[in-house]
Amino acid sequence: MTRLLFTIIAGVLLGGIVHLVSVLALPRIATQDAYSRLTPTTKLNAVTLLPPTDPAYTLMPFMDPAFAVAVCRYDLTSGPIKLAVPVSQAYTSVSFYTRNEVAYYAINDRSAGKKVIELDLMTEAQHNELPEDEEVTAADRLIIDSPTATGLIVMKALAPEPGLMAQAEASLAASSCKVQTEPPAKQEAPRLRR
Amino acid sequence: MRLIFITLLALLVAAVFGLGATWMTATRGTDVGTLTIGAWTARPKSGTADIDPYSRATITRNGELPIGTGDGVAFAATTDDRKKPLDGRCDIVVSGVTPAARFWTLTLYDRKGHLVANSLQRYGFTSQEIIRGSDGSFEIRVAARSRAGNWLPTGGIERYALMLRLYDTPVGVATRTQRDAPMPAIATVGCP
Numbered sequence: 001m002t003r004l005l006f007t008i009i010a011g012v013l014l015g016g017i018v019h020l021v022s023v024l025a026l027p028r029i030a031t032q033d034a035y036s037r038l039t040p041t042t043k044l045n046a047v048t049l050l051p052p053t054d055p056a057y058t059l060m061p062f063m064d065p066a067f068a069v070a071v072c073r074y075d076l077t078s079g080p081i082k083l084a085v086p087v088s089q090a091y092t093s094v095s096f097y098t099r100n101e102v103a104y105y106a107i108n109d110r111s112a113g114k115k116v117i118e119l120d121l122m123t124e125a126q127h128n129e130l131p132e133d134e135e136v137t138a139a140d141r142l143i144i145d146s147p148t149a150t151g152l153i154v155m156k157a158l159a160p161e162p163g164l165m166a167q168a169e170a171s172l173a174a175s176s177c178k179v180q181t182e183p184p185a186k187q188e189a190p191r192l193r194r
Numbered sequence: 195m196r197l198i199f200i201t202l203l204a205l206l207v208a209a210v211f212g213l214g215a216t217w218m219t220a221t222r223g224t225d226v227g228t229l230t231i232g233a234w235t236a237r238p239k240s241g242t243a244d245i246d247p248y249s250r251a252t253i254t255r256n257g258e259l260p261i262g263t264g265d266g267v268a269f270a271a272t273t274d275d276r277k278k279p280l281d282g283r284c285d286i287v288v289s290g291v292t293p294a295a296r297f298w299t300l301t302l303y304d305r306k307g308h309l310v311a312n313s314l315q316r317y318g319f320t321s322q323e324i325i326r327g328s329d330g331s332f333e334i335r336v337a338a339r340s341r342a343g344n345w346l347p348t349g350g351i352e353r354y355a356l357m358l359r360l361y362d363t364p365v366g367v368a369t370r371t372q373r374d375a376p377m378p379a380i381a382t383v384g385c386p
Contacts, residue, residue: 007200011207018212026220026251033254054309054317060257061307062268064359065317066299090322091297091361095262101253104243106262108362110296147243154259158297158361160322162315 027100034060034101035073035152042073045081047155047177049169066160068168072153072177076146079179080122081153087115088157088171090164094119096144097152105144112142120180121146121153153177220255224248229369231377233277234269234358238367241267256307266295266361272305272353274380280356282310282338282348284385288356289333290378295363297321300334302346303355310354312347319344332378356380 027033037059042048051057053065063069074081085094087109094117095106109117120143122130127145155175157168226246227239240249241263253260261268273279280286292298301318304310309317319334325344326332335341338350348354358377365375 003200004203007204008207011204012211014204014208015211015215018208019215022213022216023219023247023251026216027254030254032257034257034259037257054315055311058308060259062258062303062357064299064301064357065309066301066320093262093265093361095259095265097259100250101259102243102245102250103241103260103262106241106264108265110362111264152259156265158299158320160297160320 034097035099035150038071038073038152042071044073044075045177045179047072047172047175049173052165052169064156067156067158068165068172070155070172070175072155074121074146074151074153074177076121076123076126076149079181080120080126081177082180083117083119083121083153083175083177085117085155085175086171087112087117088168090160090168091158092117092171093156095154095156096121096146097154098146098148099150100148101152102147104147107142118142119144123149216251219248220251223252231269231372231375233271233273233275233380234377235271236267236269236365238263238267238365238369241265242367258307261359263366266359266363267365269358269360269377271356271358271380274382276382278382280336280354280380281382281385282351282354284337285341285383286336287333287381287383288336288346288378289331289381291331291376292321292358292378293360293363293365293369293375295321295360295365297361298363299359299361300346301357301359302336302348303357304351305353305355307355310347310349310351312349314347316345316347319346334378 047070050069053063093108095103097103120141124145155172157172159165159168226248227237229236237249239245240260298321299318324332334344334346336346336348338348369375
């Protein structure tokens with residue numbers, strides 16, 4: 001009897017470990033996460049406008065139907081990404097997610113403070129490779145470090161009334177998200193400071 | 195023989211208990227890092243890189259995109275202020291004021307996070323659409339049949355969830371109480 005009790009206690013303890021491991025592993029093994037759901041319908045390193053959220057379109061749960069939403073699925077292995085999102089009339093925001101949907105950064109039009117939200121997205125390694133002088137001249141350009149090489153940029157524009165949805169979608173359609181093509185400036189001069 | 199049996203039993207208990215606990219927490223969610231004000235619950239940390247492992251598991255399992263902290267915060271309610279589950283066949287009044295925010299939206303979802311079809315194609319309100327009283331407070335009637343004023347149709351579904359999202363708001367990780375964030379009251383006023 002004590003042996004059976006001991007077995008069950010050992011099982012429960014082991015189960016605690018199973019539980020912790022499986023909770024930590026779930027984000028990696030989930031096949032129906034938002035990134036996977038968006039993969040078939042969105043372009044890589046380009047802006048895709050999502051259809052409006054309505055009962056017939058439920059790609060992801062709990063989306064706000066008052067917003068026009070566009071997605072840029074990114075892969076930074078071929079270089080940093082330049083993002084430009086024109087600000088819509090009411091409210092515009094840009095959110096960054098890792099491959100496993102951790103919202104590591106989000107900014108709205110007011111905190112950006114300009115008519116166009118302009119950002120450079122790069123990995124930490126690419127950021128370290130930036131020549132320092134360029135970083136100084138580009139002080140007004142916001143540089144975001146992505147913790148993962150792939151992920152999602154979600155751009156949202158609010159339609160405060162249903163009639164303004166077309167306007168919100170049009171402003172998102174004018175946004176751009178592309179890999180920086182100009183050759184890296186670091187080859188020009190030898191860097192002495194680092 | 196007995197040792198094998200005991201080992202297998204221990205492993206079976208471990209698998210059932212461990213995976214069962216994971217399934218429970220991933221589907222129902224946990225109270226880790228929640229901010230509860232009245233009937234409303236938010237997880238402000240879900241919009242940051244400091245998200246807890248349980249919320250991460252729930253979010254990836256459901257395929258959600260959590261709202262980023264620099265964007266806003268989302269409060270969900272599945273019951274009224276008296277802990278009675280929100281019933282789409284009843285008349286429910288959401289009234290009062292909302293915390294400071296540039297914009298807010300109130301949206302009705304079924305329990306899986308899908309919008310509920312209705313002839314008006316009205317799935318929620320934005321802060322600009324709402325009709326307010328002279329003191330700035332509002333009253334939204336959530337009901338299956340049309341009501342005067344701010345009517346939010348339920349489609350007559352049995353269980354639903356309301357989500358109040360605040361955009362560009364000081365409410366977030368540092369918010370603790372109703373004083374920081376006055377949330378609207380939810381009351382069931384009549385059931386057929």
